[in-house]
Amino acid sequence: xxxxxxxxxxxxxxxxxxxxxxxxxxxxxxxxxxxxxxxxxxxxxxxxxxxxxxxxxxxxxxxxxxxxxxxxxxxxxxxxxxxxxxxxxxxxxxxxxxxxxxxxxxxxxxxxxxxxxxxxxxxxxxxxxxxxxxxxxxxxxxxxxxxxxxxxxxxxx
Amino acid sequence: xxxxxxxxxxxxxxxxxxxxxxxxxxxxxxxxxxxxxxxxxxxxxxxxxxxxxxxxxxxxxxxxxxxxxxxxxxxxxxxxxxxxxxxxxxxxxxxxxxxxxxxxxxxxxxxxxxxxxxxxxxxxxxxxxxxxxxxxxxxxxxxxxxxxxxxxxxxxxxxxxxxxxxxxxxxxxxxxxxxxxxxxxxxxxxxxxxxxxxxxxxxxxxxxxxxxxxxxxxxxxxxxxxxxxxxxxxxxxxxxxxxxxxxxxxxxxxxxxxxxxxxxxxxxxxxxxxxxxxxxxxxxxxxxxxxxxxxxxxxxxxxxxxxxxxxxxxxxxxxxxxxxxxxxxxxxxxxxxxxxxxxxxxxxxxxxxxxxxxxxxxxxxxxxxxxxxxxxxxxxxxxxxxxxxxxxxxxxxxxxxxxxxxxxxxxxxxxxxxxxxxxxxxxxxxxxxxxxxxxxxxxxxxxxxxxxxxxxxxxxxxxxxxxxxxxxxxxxxxxxxxxxxxxxxxxxxxxxxxxxxxxxxxxxxxxxxxxxxxxxxxxxxxxxxxxxxxxxxxxxxxxxxxxxxxxxxxxxxxxxxxxxxxxxxxxxxxxxxxxxxxxxxxxxxxxxxxxxxxxxxxxxxxxxxxxxxxxxxxxxxxxxxxxxxxxxxxxxxxxxxxxxxxxxxxxxxxxxxxxxxxxxxxxxxxxxxxxxxxxxxxxxxxxxxxxxxxxxxxxxx
Numbered sequence: 001x002x003x004x005x006x007x008x009x010x011x012x013x014x015x016x017x018x019x020x021x022x023x024x025x026x027x028x029x030x031x032x033x034x035x036x037x038x039x040x041x042x043x044x045x046x047x048x049x050x051x052x053x054x055x056x057x058x059x060x061x062x063x064x065x066x067x068x069x070x071x072x073x074x075x076x077x078x079x080x081x082x083x084x085x086x087x088x089x090x091x092x093x094x095x096x097x098x099x100x101x102x103x104x105x106x107x108x109x110x111x112x113x114x115x116x117x118x119x120x121x122x123x124x125x126x127x128x129x130x131x132x133x134x135x136x137x138x139x140x141x142x143x144x145x146x147x148x149x150x151x152x153x154x155x156x157x
Numbered sequence: 158x159x160x161x162x163x164x165x166x167x168x169x170x171x172x173x174x175x176x177x178x179x180x181x182x183x184x185x186x187x188x189x190x191x192x193x194x195x196x197x198x199x200x201x202x203x204x205x206x207x208x209x210x211x212x213x214x215x216x217x218x219x220x221x222x223x224x225x226x227x228x229x230x231x232x233x234x235x236x237x238x239x240x241x242x243x244x245x246x247x248x249x250x251x252x253x254x255x256x257x258x259x260x261x262x263x264x265x266x267x268x269x270x271x272x273x274x275x276x277x278x279x280x281x282x283x284x285x286x287x288x289x290x291x292x293x294x295x296x297x298x299x300x301x302x303x304x305x306x307x308x309x310x311x312x313x314x315x316x317x318x319x320x321x322x323x324x325x326x327x328x329x330x331x332x333x334x335x336x337x338x339x340x341x342x343x344x345x346x347x348x349x350x351x352x353x354x355x356x357x358x359x360x361x362x363x364x365x366x367x368x369x370x371x372x373x374x375x376x377x378x379x380x381x382x383x384x385x386x387x388x389x390x391x392x393x394x395x396x397x398x399x400x401x402x403x404x405x406x407x408x409x410x411x412x413x414x415x416x417x418x419x420x421x422x423x424x425x426x427x428x429x430x431x432x433x434x435x436x437x438x439x440x441x442x443x444x445x446x447x448x449x450x451x452x453x454x455x456x457x458x459x460x461x462x463x464x465x466x467x468x469x470x471x472x473x474x475x476x477x478x479x480x481x482x483x484x485x486x487x488x489x490x491x492x493x494x495x496x497x498x499x500x501x502x503x504x505x506x507x508x509x510x511x512x513x514x515x516x517x518x519x520x521x522x523x524x525x526x527x528x529x530x531x532x533x534x535x536x537x538x539x540x541x542x543x544x545x546x547x548x549x550x551x552x553x554x555x556x557x558x559x560x561x562x563x564x565x566x567x568x569x570x571x572x573x574x575x576x577x578x579x580x581x582x583x584x585x586x587x588x589x590x591x592x593x594x595x596x597x598x599x600x601x602x603x604x605x606x607x608x609x610x611x612x613x614x615x616x617x618x619x620x621x622x623x624x625x626x627x628x629x630x631x632x633x634x635x636x637x638x639x640x641x642x643x644x645x646x647x648x649x650x651x652x653x654x655x656x657x658x659x660x661x662x663x664x665x666x667x668x669x670x671x672x673x674x675x676x677x678x679x680x681x682x683x684x685x686x687x688x689x690x691x692x693x694x695x696x697x698x699x700x701x702x703x704x705x706x707x708x709x710x711x712x713x714x715x716x717x718x719x720x721x722x723x724x725x726x727x728x729x730x731x732x733x734x735x736x737x738x739x740x741x742x743x744x745x746x747x748x749x750x751x752x753x754x755x756x757x758x759x760x761x762x763x764x765x766x767x768x769x770x771x772x773x774x775x776x777x778x779x780x781x782x783x784x785x786x787x788x789x790x791x792x793x794x795x796x797x798x799x800x801x802x803x804x805x806x807x808x809x810x811x812x813x814x815x816x817x818x819x820x821x822x823x824x825x826x827x828x829x830x831x832x833x834x835x836x837x838x839x840x841x842x843x844x845x846x847x848x849x850x851x852x853x854x855x856x857x858x
Contacts, residue, residue, distance in 0.1 A: 024386075040334065084327075094326045098318060101191040101192065101507055104457045104506035130797075144759070146797065
C-alpha cells in the first residue's frame with residue numbers, strides 16, 4: 001500500500017486525473033472514479049476477461065492492472081468503442097446475432113474482439129475462437145459471439 | 158391445471174397497468190436471469206392486448222409491488238407467469254372493449270384493436286390509453302374469458318430481439334454490481350478458512366488501519382469490513398485475515414472416493430416408482446453404476462447484494478431467484494416485521510440455479526446494520542464464489558436391467574444416491590450462509606428434494622421415458638451434508654438421463670440393434686419419437702452399423718424434462734484421441750408453443766454447452782476441510798476453442814402448452830456425449846467428468 005497520488009490517464013479520448021493509491025486496479029478507477037461501469041469484475045486474477053479494456057489498442061485485464069501502469073496511455077472501454085449515434089460494428093452484429101444470454105461477459109468480449117479485428121481484419125473462425133479463449137462465457141453463447149465477430153469482419157469491406 | 162401464480166395473485170391490477178401515456182406496465186414475479194424471460198413475457202402481453210411490444214415496460218420485481226411467484230426456477234416462467242399474464246391481459250382487453258363498445262354504442266365484437274387503438278366499423282375510435290383512467294382493473298380474474306387462439310398470434314411465435322441486448326452491448330445496462338447509490342460503501346466478508354471453522358480471536362485493529370475503513374464487523378465467526386473505496390475493502394480483508402485465529406477440523410469426505418462416501422452415508426430412501434412385478438428368473442442382466450462429482454454454478458460474476466438500514470427499515474437489492482423467500486428469511490433472521498423490509502430484484506450475471514445471490518444479500522444486511530443511513534454493496538470474491546456458494550450435488554446412479562430369454566427387459570431398477578437438490582432460503586432448515594456463522598448461529602439441515610410431482614430433485618428424470626416393464630425407482634437422500642448442496646440447472650436429471658441412456662444403449666448393442674431404432678421400439682409417446690427422429694435425421698444418423706472403437710463416433714440421448722416438460726433429443730459426434738472432443742451437437746426440441754423461437758434456441762444451445770462443460774471437464778476439488786478449486790485455473794470451464802457447432806431444430810406445436818426451455822437439453826446432451834464416446838472408444842465411461850483419467854480408468858474397471 002502506498003500513499004495516494006494523482007494519476008493522469010486518457011480514457012475514451014478524455015484526459016482524467018484521479019487521486020488514489022497508484023496500485024489501485026484500473027478496473028476500480030474506471031468503475032468507481034470515472035463512472036465507466038461497462039468493464040466488469042469477474043475474478044480479479046485476469047483469468048476470465050470480463051474486465052478487459054484496451055490500453056494503447058491492446059486488450060488487458062483491468063482487474064490486475066495497477067492504475068500507475070497506464071499513466072499517460074490511452075485506455076478504451078466498451079463505452080468508448082462507439083457512441084450512441086455511431087455504435088461500433090461489433091455492437092451492431094452482437095445485436096443482430098443476439099450474441100449473449102446474461103451479457104455480463106459481453107463488454108470484455110467486445111473489447112477483445114475489437115482489438116482482434118484491428119490486428120487481423122481477415123481472421124478466420126479458428127482465429128476468433130483462439131483470440132477469445134481467455135474470455136469465459138458460462139451461458140453458452142459462444143457460437144453466437146463467434147458469428148457476430150465473423151460478421152463484423154465480413155462487413156468491414 | 159390451475160395456475161399457481163393466479164392462485165396467489167388473482168387481481169388484475171397487481172399484474173398490469175395500462176397508462177394514459179400509451180404504455181403498459183407489467184409486474185411479473187419472475188425475474189431476468191439472462192434467459193430472456195422478460196422479452197418472452199412482454200410478447201405474451203403485447204399479443205393479448207393487441208399493442209406493439211415497444212409499449213411494454215417490464216417493471217423490476219420487488220417484494221412490495223410484484224406478485225409472489227415463488228422462485229424463477231424449474232423452466233416454469235413461461236408456463237406460470239406467461240400463463241397468468243395471458244389470462245389477465247385477455248380479460249383486461251375484454252373489459253376495455255366492453256367500455257369502448259358502450260361509448261361507441263356498437264357491439265364489442267365489431268371493434269377492431271390495432272396497437273391499442275380501438276376502432277368501430279364506422280371509423281369512430283377510442284383507445285386503451287384514452288380509457289386507461291376509466292376501466293378499473295381492481296378486480297379478481299373471473300373465469301370465462303378466452304385468450305387468443307394460436308392461429309391469430311402475430312407477436313407470439315416471432316423471434317423478437319431481446320429488450321435488454323442493446324443496453325448490454327453498449328455497456329450501459331446496469332447489473333446489480335453496477336449500482337452506485339449516493340454515499341454507497343463497499344463491504345467485503347472474510348469467510349472462515351474451512352467448513353465449520355470457528356473464530357477464536359481476531360485483531361480488528363489491523364483492518365481499521367487501512368484508509369477509509371468505516372466499520373469492521375464481527376459477530377461470532379462472521380467477519381466483514383465496510384470501506385469508502387473498493388480497493389481498500391480488499392486490503393482491509395487481507396489485513397483482517399492475518400490477525401485471525403481459527404479452530405478447524407476435518408469434515409469433508411475423500412474427494413477420490415466420492416461414490417463410496419455417498420453409498421455408505423446414512424440416507425433416507427424414497428420409492429418414486431414401483432411397478433412391483435416379479436418376473437420369472439432372468440436369463441441375463443445389465444448392471445451399471447454411474448457417478449458425477451460436485452459441480453459449481455461458476456457464473457461469470459461473483460454474487461452481489463446491497464442493503465440500506467435506516468434504523469427501522471431495511472431495503473435490500475438482490476439477484477435472488479426468489480425475492481419473496483429471501484424477504485421472509487431476512488425478516489426471520491433479523492427479527493424484523495415484514496412491512497419494514499423490501500427486497501428489490503436487480504439483474505445479475507447468468508443464474509443456473511440456487512447460487513450465492515441470497516447469501517450475498519444477507520452479507521450486505523449484516524454489514525449495513527453497522528452503518529445506518531448508508532447503502533453497503535457486497536461483492537463476493539471469485540474464490541468465495543467457487544468455494545462457498547451452494548454446489549450441485551455429487552451423485553451415484555445404479556441401474557440393473559434383467560432380461561428374459563429373448564433379450565427383452567423384464568425388470569428395471571434405478572437407485573440414486575445424492576445429497577438433496579433443494580436448500581433454498583425460506584424454511585428455517587436452510588439458513589443463509591452468514592446466519593450459520595454469526596454468534597446466534599442458525600443450523601442448516603441437509604438439503605431436501607422436491608417431491609416427484611414437482612419434478613423431483615435427486616430423482617428428477619429417474620423414471621425412464623421408455624416402455625420398460627417392472628420398473629422400480631428409488632432415491633437415497635443423504636442425511637449428512639459436508640458440502641452445502643442445492644439446485645443446479647436440471648437437478649438430478651443430468652446424471653439420471655446420462656445413466657438411463659447409457660444402459661439403453663448397452664441394451665441396444667446386446668440386441669444388435671441400432672440405438673435410435675431400439676429406442677423407437679420402446680417409445681409409445683409420439684412427441685418423444687418425433688424429436689428423436691428429427692435429431693437423428695438432421696444429424697445424418699447412418700443406417701450403417703457404428704464403427705465401435707474407430708476414434709470418432711455418434712451417440713444419441715433423449716429425455717422429456719421432468720417427464721412432463723419439454724422433449725429433447727441430442728446427437729453428439731465425439732472424437733477421442735488424447736482427450737474427449739465433442740465435434741458437433743445436433744438437437745431437436747419440442748417445447749410446445751414457442752413464444753420466441755430464437756430465445757428457445759439460445760436456451761437449448763446454452764444448456765447443451767453447459768452440460769458439455771460439466772460432463773467433460775468439471776469437478777469441484779476439495780481437501781479434508783475446504784473446497785480447493787477456487788479459481789478458473791482450478792475449476793476450468795469450456796472455452797471458445799472447445800465449443801462445437803450446435804444445430805437446433807425446433808418442432809413447433811402452437812396448440813400445445815408452452816413447456817419451458819432452460820433445462821431440457823442438459824441430460825440428453827450429457828447422455829449423447831457418453832454414448833458417442835463409447836462408439837469412438839469402445840469404452841463405457843460411467844464416472845463423470847469424461848476426462849482422460851476417467852477414460853483410462855474405464856479401461857480397467
